Amino acid sequence: MVSSQWRWSPTTLLFLSLSLLTIPTLTTALDFVPNAYSYCIKYYGSVSASISLGEGWLGKNYNNTITCPTSWDFPTLKGATLTLCPPESNPGGKGPFYAPDARGLAIDAKLEFRHVAGILEKPIDHLALTDFLITNGSVKVPDGKPAVLAPHDWSRSYIGPQWSINGTEESIVSEPKRSGGGVSLYLDCANLSNKQRGSDYCGTGEDEDVGGCWRSQTFVFNMQDRMNFSIGFHNFEAEATVFAGQDWVYRNGTNMGTSEVVLTFAGRRELPSVVDYDFWINSEMNYESEKEDLNDQFRLEEDATGMPLFLNATQSGEWFDTANGTFSVLSGANRGGVAGKGVVVMWASMVVFVGWYLV
Numbered sequence: 267m268v269s270s271q272w273r274w275s276p277t278t279l280l281f282l283s284l285s286l287l288t289i290p291t292l293t294t295a296l297d298f299v300p301n302a303y304s305y306c307i308k309y310y311g312s313v314s315a316s317i318s319l320g321e322g323w324l325g326k327n328y329n330n331t332i333t334c335p336t337s338w339d340f341p342t343l344k345g346a347t348l349t350l351c352p353p354e355s356n357p358g359g360k361g362p363f364y365a366p367d368a369r370g371l372a373i374d375a376k377l378e379f380r381h382v383a384g385i386l387e388k389p390i391d392h393l394a395l396t397d398f399l400i401t402n403g404s405v406k407v408p409d410g411k412p413a414v415l416a417p418h419d420w421s422r423s424y425i426g427p428q429w430s431i432n433g434t435e436e437s438i439v440s441e442p443k444r445s446g447g448g449v450s451l452y453l454d455c456a457n458l459s460n461k462q463r464g465s466d467y468c469g470t471g472e473d474e475d476v477g478g479c480w481r482s483q484t485f486v487f488n489m490q491d492r493m494n495f496s497i498g499f500h501n502f503e504a505e506a507t508v509f510a511g512q513d514w515v516y517r518n519g520t521n522m523g524t525s526e527v528v529l530t531f532a533g534r535r536e537l538p539s540v541v542d543y544d545f546w547i548n549s550e551m552n553y554e555s556e557k558e559d560l561n562d563q564f565r566l567e568e569d570a571t572g573m574p575l576f577l578n579a580t581q582s583g584e585w586f587d588t589a590n591g592t593f594s595v596l597s598g599a600n601r602g603g604v605a606g607k608g609v610v611v612m613w614a615s616m617v618v619f620v621g622w623y624l625v
């Protein structure tokens with residue numbers, strides 16, 4: 267019988283299983299792209315902001331009866347998130363630096379509040395500090411200057427290791443005028459409650475038409491306009507402060523001077539309770555899916571150089587090291603439970619290849 271020739275002998279089976287243990291492991295070592303998105307660590311929290319207005323706004327309102335405020339404080343609004351991921355996992359990322367062969371980035375950070383919503387209805391709205399480069403400080407890029415991820419002195423803290431990401435407008439790579447643009451912040455005093463506004467006069471449509479007092483402003487974070495930010499984080503909590511300055515210019519070219527904004531964020535990894543109405547009403551996520559996706563397996567730990575390591579704190583122990591952009595992944599054999607424990611294959615492919623624009 268011809269078919270019997272093709273029956274798999276024990277030798278063939280052994281050979282096949284050996285190939286499965288060795289060849290595919292090596293191949294995938296080069297081709298395997300870890301599901302880096304599932305390493306992401308998210309902090310849930312709130313934002314607040316204050317703005318001090320340019321000298322052009324020191325006058326009166328449109329009918330010359332009311333003195334304009336020179337600064338505004340915006341209340342703390344829940345519903346914001348900060349997400350930290352291995353750099354390759356930026357699914358919405360645009361631009362050459364997020365191409366699959368872009369190496370040398372340490373981490374990806376996104377600070378967002380009502381980022382996707384088209385409707386602007388909160389005093390602080392449409393916040394997106396995303397699409398900026400972060401390295402360990404020793405990687406050169408042709409244009410700009412990436413933000414730097416570094417250990418923060420934590421010797422007197424009981425919380426454990428802490429880190430900071432400090433950057434400026436020079437770290438931003440998204441196109442400044444991208445439609446529906448990602449990187450921005452909107453502030454509007456008309457959306458403050460009467461109580462929050464107090465007796466301060468917030469500009470009206472007339473003020474915008476004929477000139478008068480400030481009402482609202484969009485800050486587009488780009489490589490041209492001055493800004494800087496600092497994100498501090500540890501395994502449980504994160505905070506961020508963003509300073510940005512941008513001119514307010516009427517269509518006819520009259521420049522009212524530079525509005526300076528300070529925005530702060532504070533958040534924790536704990537998922538806000540389902541009855542934390544203040545959080546979920548402003549959030550673009552929903553409780554059920556966040557709960558399902560909650561990454562409670564990963565922890566941020568210090569690596570040998572003090573840099574943050576995303577560690578799967580369960581027995582499988584996968585990690586991503588921000589210091590050199592390396593993933594560890596258990597070998598296929600070990601994952602199947604066939605070979606001995608603790609066999610770890612280093613996925614050096616992340617660092618072997620330094621993209622031509624990152625040299």
Ligand SMILES: *[C@@H]1O[C@H](CO)[C@@H](O)[C@H](O)[C@H]1NC(C)=O
Nearest residue numbers: 327328329330331332470472
């Ligand atoms: C001037 O504008 C303020 C604010 O809109 C309004 O309350 C007031 O009635 C106006 N006064 C005059 C004289 O038009």
Ligand SMILES: *[C@@H]1O[C@H](CO)[C@@H](O)[C@H](O)[C@H]1NC(C)=O
Nearest residue numbers: 386387388454456457458482
């Ligand atoms: C926010 O302000 C805009 C106009 O500035 C207004 O159309 C909208 O109704 C306001 N929303 C709330 C919730 O106050």
Ligand SMILES: *[C@@H]1O[C@H](CO)[C@@H](O)[C@H](O)[C@H]1NC(C)=O
Nearest residue numbers: 414416417418430431432496
């Ligand atoms: C980053 O900025 C924060 C706040 O300004 C500062 O405390 C920290 O030392 C800075 N980190 C580095 C590495 O410069």
Ligand SMILES: *[C@@H]1O[C@H](CO)[C@@H](O)[C@H](O)[C@H]1NC(C)=O
Nearest residue numbers: 474475476477478516518520
């Ligand atoms: C430009 O427009 C604003 C608002 O309408 C007005 O206050 C200002 O005087 C105008 N400037 C010039 C030069 O026309």
Ligand SMILES: *[C@@H]1O[C@H](CO)[C@@H](O)[C@H](O)[C@H]1NC(C)=O
Nearest residue numbers: 492493494495509510511526
């Ligand atoms: C960030 O910007 C603010 C406001 O312009 C400035 O006071 C501060 O010194 C800047 N910080 C850094 C680290 O450049």
Ligand SMILES: *[C@@H]1O[C@H](CO)[C@@H](O)[C@H](O)[C@H]1NC(C)=O
Nearest residue numbers: 304305563578580581582584
């Ligand atoms: C983390 O470990 C758990 C349990 O070992 C595993 O199910 C999960 O897939 C791991 N996560 C990642 C992203 O590797």
Ligand SMILES: *[C@@H]1O[C@H](CO)[C@@H](O)[C@H](O)[C@H]1NC(C)=O
Nearest residue numbers: 370402404405589590591617
């Ligand atoms: C900085 O990061 C690059 C790219 O991941 C890596 O090659 C280099 O060794 C790192 N430098 C230090 C001092 O950790």
Ligand SMILES: *[C@@H]1O[C@H](CO)[C@@H](O)[C@H](O)[C@H]1NC(C)=O
Nearest residue numbers: 569570587590592612614617
């Ligand atoms: C990256 O750092 C880890 C330690 O965190 C080390 O085990 C690994 O060998 C390093 N990889 C490269 C390519 O330098």
